[in-house]
Amino acid sequence: xxxxxxxxxxxxxxxxxxxxxxxxxxxxxxxxxxxxxxxxxxxxxxxxxxxxxxxxxxxxxxxxxxxxxxxxxxxxxxxxxxxxxxxxxxxxxxxxxxxxxxxxxxxxxxxxxxxxxxxxxxxxxxxxxxxxxxxxxxxxxxxxxxxxxxxxxxxxxxxxxxxxxxxxxxxxxxxxxxxxxxxxxxxxxxxxxxxxxxxxxxxxxxxxxxxxxxxxxxxxxxxxxxxxxxxxxxxxxxxxxxxxxxxxxxxxxxxxxxxxxxxxxxxxxxxxxxxxxxxxxxxxxxxxxxxxxxxxxxxxxxxxxxxxxxxxxxxxxxxxxxxxxxxxxxxxxxxxxxxxxxxxxxxxxxxxxxxxxxxxxxxxxxxxxxxxxxxxxxxxxxxxxxxxxxxxxxxxxxxxxxxxxxxxxxxxxxxxxxxxxxxxxxxxxxxxxxxxxxxxxxxxxxxxxxxxxxxxxxxxxxxxxxxxxxxxxxxxxxxxxxx
Numbered sequence: 188x189x190x191x192x193x194x195x196x197x198x199x200x201x202x203x204x205x206x207x208x209x210x211x212x213x214x215x216x217x218x219x220x221x222x223x224x225x226x227x228x229x230x231x232x233x234x235x236x237x238x239x240x241x242x243x244x245x246x247x248x249x250x251x252x253x254x255x256x257x258x259x260x261x262x263x264x265x266x267x268x269x270x271x272x273x274x275x276x277x278x279x280x281x282x283x284x285x286x287x288x289x290x291x292x293x294x295x296x297x298x299x300x301x302x303x304x305x306x307x308x309x310x311x312x313x314x315x316x317x318x319x320x321x322x323x324x325x326x327x328x329x330x331x332x333x334x335x336x337x338x339x340x341x342x343x344x345x346x347x348x349x350x351x352x353x354x355x356x357x358x359x360x361x362x363x364x365x366x367x368x369x370x371x372x373x374x375x376x377x378x379x380x381x382x383x384x385x386x387x388x389x390x391x392x393x394x395x396x397x398x399x400x401x402x403x404x405x406x407x408x409x410x411x412x413x414x415x416x417x418x419x420x421x422x423x424x425x426x427x428x429x430x431x432x433x434x435x436x437x438x439x440x441x442x443x444x445x446x447x448x449x450x451x452x453x454x455x456x457x458x459x460x461x462x463x464x465x466x467x468x469x470x471x472x473x474x475x476x477x478x479x480x481x482x483x484x485x486x487x488x489x490x491x492x493x494x495x496x497x498x499x500x501x502x503x504x505x506x507x508x509x510x511x512x513x514x515x516x517x518x519x520x521x522x523x524x525x526x527x528x529x530x531x532x533x534x535x536x537x538x539x540x541x542x543x544x545x546x547x548x549x550x551x552x553x554x555x556x557x558x559x560x561x562x563x564x565x566x567x568x569x570x571x572x573x574x575x576x577x578x579x580x581x582x583x584x585x586x587x588x589x590x591x592x593x594x595x596x597x598x599x600x601x602x603x604x605x606x607x608x609x610x611x612x613x614x615x616x617x618x619x620x621x622x623x624x625x626x627x628x629x630x631x632x633x634x635x636x637x638x639x640x641x642x643x644x645x646x647x648x649x650x651x652x653x654x655x656x657x658x659x660x661x662x663x664x665x666x667x668x669x670x
Contacts, residue, residue: 325536414507534614
């Protein structure tokens with residue numbers, strides 16, 4: 188069942204839930220949840236038109252006019268080699284200017300440009316590595332899915348797709364470049380789901396401990412908005428490297444104590460995914476924040492205060508309490524409907540396109556309808572996940588256990604009816620519901636909710652650990668200025 192679980196809502200990264208729960212990159216849509224579309228689009232890379240060649244004829248004083256170097260000549264070239272790809276100087280300059288505009292729009296004091304460039308380059312490298320891995324695994328985002336994502340983005344901003352495009356282009360951003368940023372964001376979310384979320388395991392003992400702690404001190408119906416500075420510790424770091432990273436965290440902490448702006452320090456020092464947004468991670472439910480972080484937050488006596496330095500396996504952290512708000516408790520339902528489900532899962536690869544998969548699944552459905560093959564037989568020979576050996580059987584699924592797209596179709600199916608292809612982050616599914624039952628929302632439901640909360644607490648640490656390994660194991664070469 189783990190392969191079908193939807194990604195947790197928790198994580199110290201900003202999620203754009205209207206886009207299949209995508210975690211958007213800071214450059215692609217850094218302010219999607221709180222700024223107008225026009226301001227959001229400023230966070231995208233802008234195309235730079237090379238300046239016209241300069242005539243190097245002589246002036247009337249017979250002195251040669253120095254030949255000006257165009258901006259394109261200054262920026263163009265290789266800035267960083269990332270495995271077998273490059274990040275160009277033009278890309279770096281575009282992104283840097285974009286981030287500076289975004290920080291200014293937020294009212295965040297700008298750090299030194301050299302510090303900002305260093306942070307931004309690391310973010311670009313990590314994003315590039317994720318996209319590379321997604322491609323290596325055969326992940327593709329076709330134009331149909333991309334258009335659907337953009338449509339949902341427009342709907343979230345209460346506008347049309349055409350107006351979204353118009354606003355982006357009015358800000359001088361190439362819509363084609365913007366589309367590619369979103370395509371990469373979808374691929375990064377998919378590879379994170381496969382490499383991180385699907386591998387998080389929650390033991391029965393962890394659930395027991397969570398429920399026991401809740402019984403002693405029930406969590407409040409409250410959400411917390413945090414600022415986060417993380418100084419990352421590389422994988423297999425030596426004591427000397429750990430000491431250097433600790434010194435960097437201490438430097439940021441000392442500056443914070445004498446009154447320097449937290450957002451500016453986050454953009455200067457932090458290695459976290461939200462660094463270039465001033466460190467703000469957004470609102471989170473208390474029970475989905477790690478106990479280690481909540482313990483530190485509970486010691487902060489007022490909104491605007493910050494924690495001492497926290498050590499975790501991934502690095503050194505400083506948290507700032509940006510806000511608290513009460514949330515209304517969700518009324519518990521007396522009964523819930525469960526569905527006994529099986530599916531056939533297929534995923535696009537370099538040799539198999541999304542269109543070919545849809546055609547294949549349609550052919551399989553026809554075989555089931557014509558009774559020339561059973562669902563179980565076809566699942567065993569065609570499905571790519573671990574349920575294939577059991578004829579695609581996923582067992583009993585409760586509301587919220589799986590992806591919204593999957594659940595919406597599942598709930599509309601009659602018993603033994605076979606669905607058309609359904610797309611989620613895992614690929615394309617063909618679904619069949621074999622049985623339904625109504626159960627009391629009782630002890631089992633509480634354990635299911637506890638499982639989700641524990642998964643949420645573990646997800647950010649798992650993500651940061653995975654990103655750290657991805658970065659540390661990559662070949663990265665910074666090219667010096669060419670003279």
